[in-house]
Amino acid sequence: MDKYLIRKPHTQDSSPVQDSSLVQDSSHVQDSSSSSKRIRVDFNLENLPSDPGLRQKISSYHPNNHDEIRRYYLTKGPCQPVLDVFPVSYFSEKPRRFRSDWYKGRKWLEYSIEKDAAFCFYCYLFGRQDVGKQGGGETFVTKGFKLWNQVAKLDSHVGGVNSAHSQAVKKGEDLLMEKQHIQSVLVKQSxxxxxxxxxxxxxxxxxxxxxxxxxxxxxxxxxxxxxxxxxxxxxxxxxxxxxxxxxxxxxxxxxxxxxxxxxxxxxxxxxxxxxxxxxxxxxxxxxxxxxxxxxxxxxxxxxxxxxxxxxxxxxxxxxxxxxxxxxxxxxxxxxxxxxxxxxxxxxxxxxxxxxxxxxxxxxxxxxxxxxxxFAHQLQLTLVAVAKNHINIAEFFYVVSNLVTVVGGSCKRRDALRDAQFVKIKEDLENGVCRSGQGLNQETNLKRPGDTRWGSYYGTILNLILMFSAVVDVLEIIEVLEIIEEDGLSDQKVEARSIIRSILSFEFVFALHLMKNILGITNELSIALQKKKKLGYISGRSQRNTQQKTNLHHYRVELFYTVIDMQLQELNNRFSEANTNLLLCMACLNPSNSFVAFDKEKLIRLAKFYPSDFLGTDILALDSQLQNYIFDMRSNDFFLELQGVSELIEKLVSTRKHETYPLVYLLVKLALTLPVATATVERNFLAMKxxxxxxxxxxxxxxxxxxxxxxxxxxxxxxxxxxxxxxxxxxxxxxxxxx
Structure with a gap:
């Protein structure tokens, strides 16, 4: 048993030095075993870093996982990022940096963005510990090579046929060749x-x-x-x-x-x-x-x-x-x-x-x-600003209560569907609406959300469409036909209050006002419907207040005020840099024979990207833009373009992007800038x-x-x-x- 277990001393005569060493060895064995087991259990390929400067040594992993880790990196390939501009280091007061063209012919070369250093892919995976300073030693494995003024050392690291680097490359090739594995040799396959x-x-x-x-x-x-x-x-x-x-x-x-x-x-x-x-x-x-x-x-x-x-x-x-x-x-x-x-x-x-x-x-x-x-920006801006106006805030408050009362239970929703069905049936019989595929679909009122695109607009459209049915359901609730079954007598008063609110001209005006404002963001361009001007009575006391006409109230205090608040908030939400950027990009629009073209603004746009347009490029762009606009306006292929996306495709198909490379770069930068996150939203739908x-x-x-x-x-x-x-x-x- 002593071969497998370490006995605990029972007497005080035992040597304390011996006891401590035994305990230390025992704890070491236990720690090593538990550490090995822990690494084996917690090992996950997803957590392996791609940057060579962040990797742990292969020897730090459990030996049973070495080949699995090596295979993962070999199938993935070396880390060879291509940066627009690599960091600069100074040698004898001369700037030097890593260059992406050094990857050519060197499949083993890796670059660490974290450490700004070069590493050897194969020496990391299969390097030996006894090579000394051969080929740079541990420099290309742990420390990283940073001597950008001595590029020749990259080739000296490779060495001859029998060098440590060449042997590491050979081991990597052998690992991916299944025919040489002992398991493949034992299993004969015809x-x-x-x-x-x-x-x-x-x-x-x-x-x-x-x-x-x-x-x-x-x-x-x-x-x-x-x-x-x-x-x-x-x-x-x-x-x-x-x-x-x-x-x-x-x-x-x-x-x-x-x-x-x-x-x-x-x-x-x-x-x-x-x-x-x-x-x-x-x-x-x-x-x-x-x-x-x-x-x-x-x-x-x-x-x-x-x-x-x-x-x-x-x-x-x-x-x-x-x-x-x-x-x-x-x-x-x-x-x-x-x-x-x-x-x-x-x-x-x-x-x-x-x-x-x-x-x-x-x-x-x-x-x-x-x-x-832009979609979130317009949605949040329009709704938030509208709620800052007391009349529009009251309108949305009534709409929220209306959705809660009418859609608060399955019975009331069923009553709303039935009422809408009766209304559609009457309209079909009277020829008010027509039938057909996709028409007269079943709809319902949904609670709008501040961050859901078009949710307020959709709620308003459904409310307009189902206005008559909503009034009928509220009247049913008011006479206790549904309330008695639900036992919610307190909603009778609320239903009566909502009916009075939604039947007022104030509510109907706000309903159509917001329908048109939000409709602009949905590219529907629906005009404000004219309503018969009823008498306007302010909710406050009219004593000692100036009398106002209905036209002044609805045009100036409501319509003009809401529109002005929207414009001011939109201007505040877009920073000055973003506004100038977008205004300059608009000059690339080819519509109407490039009527929006402005050379000065396009040169200003190029200056937003100093890493892509150097000082000499700005001067060359000035002359290139003059030739470009003359060519575009005199070329029949570019006269009927409707957008910048069509412009860049036409530039490539006619090979004009080679004639005007700086203009093409400017157009690419304009189109690369994101506008909406709709693609990400669709990805989350796919995730669900x-x-x-x-x-x-x-x-x-x-x-x-x-x-x-x-x-x-x-x-x-x-x-x-x-x-x-x-x-x-x-x-x-x-x-x-x-």
């Missing part, structure tokens, strides 16, 4: 077995794509026919330990599809500048999720908004969100230095001018301009579809992979099965080979 396995895996990939992309996965007609003819036989004869139906196998396949999809998006970005659209929301399991969307202009001149990923954030502070954004961008070799715009919904933790997310990013990149989502009540325990990585394939289904469907299968095979050591 050519027919390989062919059957390929057919089986190919069919599984198509099935998974079909389920995630909802029928848009099948692409090649001949390819699907090839495996459909023999798939039943292959599935029946497949080994029981390789059916490819285990949940982990399916998750690996989805991860392979999602990984290739995100790489295709990054490739389409082509190291260009971009904007980010960010928002956070809770999923079904009450976990705060942050969604990030990229907005950029691709090589064809098309505006693209792509889902990059969704990240679980334990804290929604601005600093936590910034760290999560940087980690997600770094994972895809992107950097904040190429950021040219930020788009949020206006939450305080994002738009605060002192410690908000936009401020933290602007401190690092002055060209990453923040634009409040993917992670619902029946799948509320879905992990973050699994949900992110499913969302990537589901949201970006057009990109996912463009990736061939062979690429996905190779990625799947390289993720782990598989029982069978392709």
């Amino acid at each position: 050519n027919k077995d390989k062919q059957d396995y390929r057919v089986q895996l190919n069919a599984i990939v198509d099935c998974i794509r079909f389920l995630l992309c909802r029928g848009l996965a099948f692409r090649g007609h001949d390819e699907s026919q090839d495996h459909n003819e023999s798939i039943n036989e292959v599935l029946q004869t497949a080994p029981k330990n390789c059916k490819l139906t285990h949940p982990e196998i399916q998750k690996d396949i989805v991860n392979a599809i999602a990984s290739k999809t995100s790489k295709a998006i990054i490739k389409d970005l082509d190291n260009g500048f971009f904007s980010i659209l960010v928002d956070e929301s809770r999923d079904i399991s009450v976990k705060e999720q942050m969604s990030l969307v990229l907005r950029y202009v691709n090589k064809k001149g098309t505006i693209i908004e792509r889902f990059l990923g969704i990240v679980h954030v334990a804290s929604t502070t601005a600093l936590s969100l910034k760290c999560a954004i940087e980690c997600l961008l770094c994972e895809h070799n992107l950097s904040l230095s190429n950021l040219r715009g930020q788009g949020y919904d206006g939450a305080s933790n994002m738009q605060d001018d002192i410690n908000g997310l936009k401020t933290l990013i602007l401190k690092e990149n002055k060209s990453a301009f923040y634009v409040h989502c 579809y993917i992670k619902n009540e029946l799948r509320n325990r879905m992990g973050d990585r699994w949900m992110n992979d499913c969302l990537m394939v589901y949201i970006e289904k057009d990109v996912a469907c463009s990736i061939d099965n062979e690429t996905i299968m190779q990625r799947f095979q390289n993720m782990k050591t598989r029982r069978r080979q392709l």
